[in-house]
Amino acid sequence: MKVFRLIYKNAFRHKLRTFLTVLGLALAVMAFGLIRTFITAWYSGAEAAAPDRLVTRNAVSIIFTLPISYKEQILKIDGVKDVTYAAWFGGIYVDPKNFFPQYAVDQSNFFTLFPEFILPPEQFEEFKEERKAVIVGRRLADRFGWKIGDPITLIGTIYPGDWDFVIRGVYTGRDVNTDETAFIMRFDYLDEVMRRDSPGRAGQIGWYALKIDDPNRSAEIAKQVDARFKNSLAETLTETEKEFQLSFIQMSSAIILGLRIVSFLIIGVILLVLANTMAMTARERISEHAFMRTLGFRGYHLVGLILGESFFMAILGGLIGTALLAVVGNLVGIALSQFFPGFAPDTVAYLLCIGTALLVGLGASIFPIQRALRIKIVDGLRVVD
Amino acid sequence: MLEPAVQISSLYKSYYRDSLEIPVLRNINLEIPAGAFVALMGPSGSGKSTLLNLLAGIDQPTSGSLKVAGEEVSRLSERDLAKWRARHIGFIFQFYNLLPVLTAYENVELPLLLTHLSKKERKEHVETALSIVGLADRMKHYPRQLSGGQEQRVAIARAIVSDPSLILADEPTGDLDKQSAEDILHLLSRLNEEYGKTIIMVTHDPRAADKAKTIRHLDKGELT
Amino acid sequence: MIPINYTLRNIVKHKITSTLTVLGVSLVVFVFAGSMMLSQGLKATLVATGSDENVVVIRKSSQTEVQSILNLEQAQLVSTTPEIARGGDGSPLFTNEIYVLISLDKRSDSSAANVVVRGVTPQSLALRPNIRIVEGRMWQNAGSEIIAGKSAAERFTGCGLGEKVRFGAREWTVVGIFDAQSSGFDSELWGDIDQMMDAFRRPVYSSLTFRMADTTQFTAMKARLENDRRLPVEVLREKEYYANQSRTITTFLGITGTVISLIFSLGAIVGAMITMYAAVANRTKEIGTLRALGFGRMSILFVFFMESVFISFAGGILGLGAAYFLRFVRVSTTNWDTFSEIAFNFAISPDIVFSALIFAVAMGMVGGFLPAVRAARLKIVDSLRAV
Numbered sequence: 001m002k003v004f005r006l007i008y009k010n011a012f013r014h015k016l017r018t019f020l021t022v023l024g025l026a027l028a029v030m031a032f033g034l035i036r037t038f039i040t041a042w043y044s045g046a047e048a049a050a051p052d053r054l055v056t057r058n059a060v061s062i063i064f065t066l067p068i069s070y071k072e073q074i075l076k077i078d079g080v081k082d083v084t085y086a087a088w089f090g091g092i093y094v095d096p097k098n099f100f101p102q103y104a105v106d107q108s109n110f111f112t113l114f115p116e117f118i119l120p121p122e123q124f125e126e127f128k129e130e131r132k133a134v135i136v137g138r139r140l141a142d143r144f145g146w147k148i149g150d151p152i153t154l155i156g157t158i159y160p161g162d163w164d165f166v167i168r169g170v171y172t173g174r175d176v177n178t179d180e181t182a183f184i185m186r187f188d189y190l191d192e193v194m195r196r197d198s199p200g201r202a203g204q205i206g207w208y209a210l211k212i213d214d215p216n217r218s219a220e221i222a223k224q225v226d227a228r229f230k231n232s233l234a235e236t237l238t239e240t241e242k243e244f245q246l247s248f249i250q251m252s253s254a255i256i257l258g259l260r261i262v263s264f265l266i267i268g269v270i271l272l273v274l275a276n277t278m279a280m281t282a283r284e285r286i287s288e289h290a291f292m293r294t295l296g297f298r299g300y301h302l303v304g305l306i307l308g309e310s311f312f313m314a315i316l317g318g319l320i321g322t323a324l325l326a327v328v329g330n331l332v333g334i335a336l337s338q339f340f341p342g343f344a345p346d347t348v349a350y351l352l353c354i355g356t357a358l359l360v361g362l363g364a365s366i367f368p369i370q371r372a373l374r375i376k377i378v379d380g381l382r383v384v385d
Numbered sequence: 386m387l388e389p390a391v392q393i394s395s396l397y398k399s400y401y402r403d404s405l406e407i408p409v410l411r412n413i414n415l416e417i418p419a420g421a422f423v424a425l426m427g428p429s430g431s432g433k434s435t436l437l438n439l440l441a442g443i444d445q446p447t448s449g450s451l452k453v454a455g456e457e458v459s460r461l462s463e464r465d466l467a468k469w470r471a472r473h474i475g476f477i478f479q480f481y482n483l484l485p486v487l488t489a490y491e492n493v494e495l496p497l498l499l500t501h502l503s504k505k506e507r508k509e510h511v512e513t514a515l516s517i518v519g520l521a522d523r524m525k526h527y528p529r530q531l532s533g534g535q536e537q538r539v540a541i542a543r544a545i546v547s548d549p550s551l552i553l554a555d556e557p558t559g560d561l562d563k564q565s566a567e568d569i570l571h572l573l574s575r576l577n578e579e580y581g582k583t584i585i586m587v588t589h590d591p592r593a594a595d596k597a598k599t600i601r602h603l604d605k606g607e608l609t
Numbered sequence: 610m611i612p613i614n615y616t617l618r619n620i621v622k623h624k625i626t627s628t629l630t631v632l633g634v635s636l637v638v639f640v641f642a643g644s645m646m647l648s649q650g651l652k653a654t655l656v657a658t659g660s661d662e663n664v665v666v667i668r669k670s671s672q673t674e675v676q677s678i679l680n681l682e683q684a685q686l687v688s689t690t691p692e693i694a695r696g697g698d699g700s701p702l703f704t705n706e707i708y709v710l711i712s713l714d715k716r717s718d719s720s721a722a723n724v725v726v727r728g729v730t731p732q733s734l735a736l737r738p739n740i741r742i743v744e745g746r747m748w749q750n751a752g753s754e755i756i757a758g759k760s761a762a763e764r765f766t767g768c769g770l771g772e773k774v775r776f777g778a779r780e781w782t783v784v785g786i787f788d789a790q791s792s793g794f795d796s797e798l799w800g801d802i803d804q805m806m807d808a809f810r811r812p813v814y815s816s817l818t819f820r821m822a823d824t825t826q827f828t829a830m831k832a833r834l835e836n837d838r839r840l841p842v843e844v845l846r847e848k849e850y851y852a853n854q855s856r857t858i859t860t861f862l863g864i865t866g867t868v869i870s871l872i873f874s875l876g877a878i879v880g881a882m883i884t885m886y887a888a889v890a891n892r893t894k895e896i897g898t899l900r901a902l903g904f905g906r907m908s909i910l911f912v913f914f915m916e917s918v919f920i921s922f923a924g925g926i927l928g929l930g931a932a933y934f935l936r937f938v939r940v941s942t943t944n945w946d947t948f949s950e951i952a953f954n955f956a957i958s959p960d961i962v963f964s965a966l967i968f969a970v971a972m973g974m975v976g977g978f979l980p981a982v983r984a985a986r987l988k989i990v991d992s993l994r995a996v
Contacts, residue, residue, distance in 0.1 A: 014890075017883055024879030031872040060776055060809075061712040061723050063675060063948065092670065157676045160668060160841065198678075200812070233778075233810065237712075250720045251943030251950070255862075258647070262869055265636050269876040272636070276629040276880055280887050283625075367625075443901055443989035464905060471903025478993070482898040486618035498610055499903050543902070 007308035010281075018313060021277040025317025025357065026324055028270040033325035033345055033353045034332065035263040039256060041336075041343040043249060044177040048116070049241035051215040054222055056208040057244070059235040065204035066234050068191075071106075073228060074208060079221045081213050084113045087187060087206035091154030091163060093144075100140050101179070102154065104187040111135075113211050116174040117182075123148075123169030131189045133168035137180035141170050154183075159190055161197075176344065209241070267356055270317075274364035278310050282368030290377045302372045310365035311358070318357025322350050388455055390551055390583040391417040391440065396449035398435055398606075409435045411606045413449070417599075419550070422577040422584045424597035431603040433587045434555055440585065441474050441553050442466045454550055471499040475544030475582075479556035481536040483528040489515065489539045490524040496547040514542040518572060534565025541572060545582070552576065554586040558593050570596040611899065611908050616916045619888065620923075626884050627920055633880040634924025634969055635931065637873045642932035642965040644866025646955040647940065648859040654953040655855045658793035659848035662694070662824055663736055666817040666834070669841045673854065673947050674708035674815040683840055687817050692830045694822040696735055701819065704732040707805050708815035710949050711776045713765045722943060722950040724765055725797040726755075726776065728805025736818055740794060745770050745785035751801035756785035758795040760952035764941060768798065777808030793851060796941075796951045818847065854946040861945075874972050877924070881976025885917050889984040896984055897992030910985035917977020918970055925969025929962060 011018050056074065058064035065087070074083045089102035107128050111119050119127075119135060127133045136146060146152070152165045165185055173180045187205065195202040212221050222238035229236045239247075249256075289302050329345035336343050398410040409432045417423055425433045438444035439451060442458045451458045454473040461469055483492045493514055497507045515521050518538040528536055537557060544552055554573065558566035574596055576582045586597060594600050602609045620627045659665075666687055667677035679687075684705045693701045707728035712721045727733075734740060748754035757768045762783065767774035773782050781800065789795045806812060821827060831844040845853075889896070896909055935955040944951045 016886060020879050020883045020886070024876050024883070027872065027879070028876040031869070031876070034872070035869070059712075061710045063710045063723075064809075090676065096672065155670050157671050160671075160678075231778075235778075247721055251722060252945075253720070254940050254942040258643075259865075262640050262873075265640055266873060266876070268636050269633050269873065269880070272629045272633040273876060273880045273883070276626055276633075277883055279625045279629065280883075438990055441901065443993070467900070467903050467905040470901070474903075476901050478898070482894065482901075482993075484615060484895050484898070486622055487612070487615060491612060491614065495611075495899070496902050498612065 004308070007305060007312055010305065011309050011312050014281075017277060017280070021273060021313050022317045022320065024273040025270055025314065025360070026320035028266050028273070029318050029321025029353045029357055030324040030328060032263050032266045032270075032356060033322065033349045034329060035259055035266070036349045036352055037325075037329055037332075037343060037345045038340075039259055039263075040346060040349065041340045042252075042256060043246075044340075044343075045179070046242050046245035046249060048175060048177045048179075049245050050116070051218075051240070051242070052212055053113070053241040054210040054212060054218060054225070054238050055241050055244040056210060056225055056236050056238040057206070059226075059237040062206070064234070065201075065206060066208065066236065068203045068205050070208065070229065070234075070236070074210060074225055077221065077224050077228065079212050079214065079217050080210050080225075082109060082113055082211040083208055084108075084110045085187065085205040085208045086110065087190065087204075088158065089154070089156070089183075089185065089190070090158045091156050093152070093154055098144075100143075100181050100183055102183040102185065104185050104190045107133075107186045107188070110184070111171075113209055116178045117171045117184075118174055119169055119171040126168040127186070130166065130168060131186060131192075132165050133186065134165040135169040135171055135184045136167055137182045138170055138172045139180040140183060141167070143181075159194065161193070163190075163193075207244075210238070267360065270356070270360045271363050274310065274314060274317075274360055275367065277313070278306070278364045278368045281309065282306065282371050286372075286375060289372050290375065290379070293377050299373050303369050306368050306372060307362070307365050310368075311361040314357045314361025314364070315354075318354050321357070322353045325349065325353060388419065389416050390419045390421065390454065391415065391585070392450070392452040394450045396439070396451055397447045398432070398439065398444075399447050409606050410439075410446075413608055415601070415608060417583065417585065419583055420577070420581055422574070422596075422598045423586070424594035424600045425585065425587045425603060426589060426591075426594050426600060427603035428589065432606045433603045436603065437553050437555055437585065437587050440551075441476055442470050468499075471496060471547065473549050473551055475547070475549040475552040477537070477540055477544050477552065477554035477557045479559040481528070481533075481540040481560075483536055483539055483543075485528050487527075488524065489520060489526050489528070489531065489542075492528070492539055493542045493546050496543060500547060510546050510548075511542075514546040515539075517545065517576075518542045532565070533561050534568055537561060537565070537569050538572065541569070541576075545576060545580075550583060552582050552584045554584065554588075556588055556590075557586060558588065558590055566590070566593065611904060611912045613915075616912055616919060619892070620916060620920060623888070623891075626887065630877075630880050630884045630920050631924040631927060633877040634921045634972055635928035637870060637877045637972065638925045638928025638965050638969050639932050640873055641866065641870040641968055642929055642957075642961055643935055643955070644862055644870070645961045645964070646932060646935055646957055648855075648862045648866070649958055649961060650940065650953045650956040651858055651944070651951070652852065652855045653956045654791060654951065655793055655851040656848060657791060658789075659846070659851035660737070661846065661848055662820050663847035664819055664821055664827070664830075665845050665847050665850045666819075666842050667815070667845070667850075669835075669843050671843070674706075675710060675948055677708075677815050679705075679814045679817060679842070681812075681814070683842070684814050684817055686837075686839060687834065687842070688819075690819070690830065690834065692821050692823065692826050694820040696732070700732070702732060702736055703817070703819040704730045704736055705802065705814040705817050706730070706733060707802055707809070707811060707813075709805070709809055709811070713767065713774065713776075715764055716766050717764070719766070722765075722941075723948055724761060724768075725947075725949045726805065727797050727799050728802035729799050730802050733799075733818070736820055737789070737794065739792070740787050740789045742785045743788045745783075748784055748801065751804045753779065753781055754784045755781045755798055755800040756787055757783045758797045758799075759786055759788050760795040760939075760941070761798055762786050764796075764950075764952060774798075777805070779808050791954070793854075793951055796949070854944060857945040858942070870968070874968070877921075878972050878976040881917055881921060881973060882980060884920070885913060885977050885980035886983070888916065889913060889980050893987060893992045893995035896987055897989050897995065900987075900989040901993065906985040909987075910981045913981035913984045914974070914977045917981070918973040921969045921973025921976065922966070924972075925966045928969065929965050932965070933957060 071083050084106045087104040089104050150167045154163045218240050225238040226236050325345050333343040393413050393415040396413040399406050399408045427433045493511045518541050577584050671677040688703050693703050696702050709726050710723040713724045762768045773780050834844050941952040
């Protein structure tokens, strides 16, 4: 088609300008995609939640503990297949900056209830046998260069003192967004020391994880659990694992909101860059467009030409930006893997990038089109520059 | 005896397009005494504008000697050339080349910004130059608010404001109607006679050339 | 020197292009300043929470009051420290407090967030003279009455004056609202220490705070207390203690804000380059004229460079102006260091204004440099020939 050829030729009339515009678009589209991916990664913990698991915690707040004795009582509730527990350890490894999640768990069945943490059976056996044994995530082991058999010392912030552990296993994640940065120790080791040093705090765990037989009954089962401990010394709050995870994410919702706003502002920048180029183009072509109309071309022909050029650059920029996102996004994912397991651009991010580019292509051409249609032929021909 | 304003000997100028040499000026020898008013005539492509550019030091000769206002132009460095141009040359263009965003006053003042004159001194010079060209009442106007003839007069004021000895004019009447053209030519004659400026004017308009004291013809890059 | 008017009027003459470029730069500066103002707001709030004369004692390596546990004997031992200042009535300005987090629903979207409940002694108020009860009264029946910080009262269900809130197996009535001058205390609920220890069944303190008679003694006193084998404690200046609590979030915001602004700025720089290349192309003949009049290449370079700098400076001013209004926006977020919800306003500082403007000008310099070089490198003869 002749028209496409003209659009193409027009777009490259100012090679440098077109190059810069497309470059600007590509960078902004990439930035947009990165922020999207960042937000998705933020929520990935909740996405990874299993539908058939509930979490029971102290109703007052997550920093309050629950008695370990609740386990037997929860097991008796209809629909609950299995129960395990964990406590947040919150220790410091050498320097407070070396943050990673540390859980003290029920060694007997924690890994059974969390099958997404894949652990070789013989390592699981060793974990069950040795009190100071810990299992660490693959990425965490890579981060500090730990090997099986290495002794590790953590300084407790919640549980005072220096704690010695030995690495007895390394787990890997079953899914892309499974956290591979956790440090998992045995709760009974912790409890033994607490029983000796501050008996008042012994026998207290952080939260229970419940495996239920039917995800559809989760609300009903949660209610039953909470009813069981109503008016006891430690009332409980039971919710699905997803709700539990979301409640943590919700705490930083202001920051997420900020990021979302920024991603919209980026679209603003893309729009401005393209609109600027299109406005220049329109100004330069006034007499040309007027001349085309004297030849008999109609308004819609000009609309097509301008729109076509705008879309051409927008799509080119969008595609390059998406390609950049794929490369840069994955590089960032590797760099952030310690903190953000599961940081990888997804299909939605790519589609949003392309969609944004198209929208911008349309938005940027509105003003030049208006101008091209409004100007009278005589006036247009008179304009020299 | 006064030193000649321009001394040109064995001047050659060629352009290269790809690897093809296109000679523009061939063996030009010319001497113009101070106080002269010379019209350079010739058909399009005869090299007259190139010669003018060489005289103004905005283009470099391929070979030969070019002495203007006592200075061997081709030997000056770029920086010295700019200084020399600001001091000795007044340039008048066919399309006036006024800066559209500056007023007539500011346009005329431009060359003075390259000197060490104080603001007050600059004001005196600009006002004098504008009154010589008869536009003292149009100082605050922007170029688009002036007629073509008025614009060219502002351009002439700009060319003489720093009191250069040599005025180079490239088709100064080329874009003007008959009456305006006549005014401009009259103005140039006055600058030559009353103020003693040496003027070299490129033109292909015989009536313009008639106003000059001397007429030289260029054809196919050679003086005839 | 080519007059500044030449630059300014050209910017004004090309209204559309200049406006679009200015807007582009202003968006970037807005984001840049906004992220810094957010950090600054949190920092300012937390720094305001602490005072220079006060000292906080927590359990060694517990980092914050949430994790800290100090028993009654340890508290007793610290309270005998001779450096503690005395109040008007001769009693030491010393308090032991309990600090717990409870989960409450926000009024805005009924999502849950952690709120600090602080059990305090009468000396606690004496130690923080900038806290005043502005509505209602102090508790009289300590067993069922509490007072709430201004922000907590606004944001959480059941925390307003006269409302009832349930925690620690009891129902509490909010009988007073206190204003802590936009410090972190504004986001807390306060009650009597003994009642709180009872309600939460915690026979231990979280932290000890006291006023020093002579702050120059701090270092010596800190060393003495921390080396005491009976005291597994950490001794910190109150201001420093609270300032440290903004570290994780401000570091996060600092890195994220900078990375985003930098990527973002590439867009604005490209925009400025397009504009400036167009300016050079449109004014090629003017460049030739100026050169023919005797202006050197550096003058030309400078003119276009400055034009770009002016445009981006205008963008910087606009972006900062818009960001300035963020000061009236109140944000509440969980502070990752303390795990509790804290409310604060975006805050601006001379540093932020300065760096935002530097950033804007830098964008203009980077974006304007290549086009300015192109303008300066044009040959006079060629540029005069341009239409």
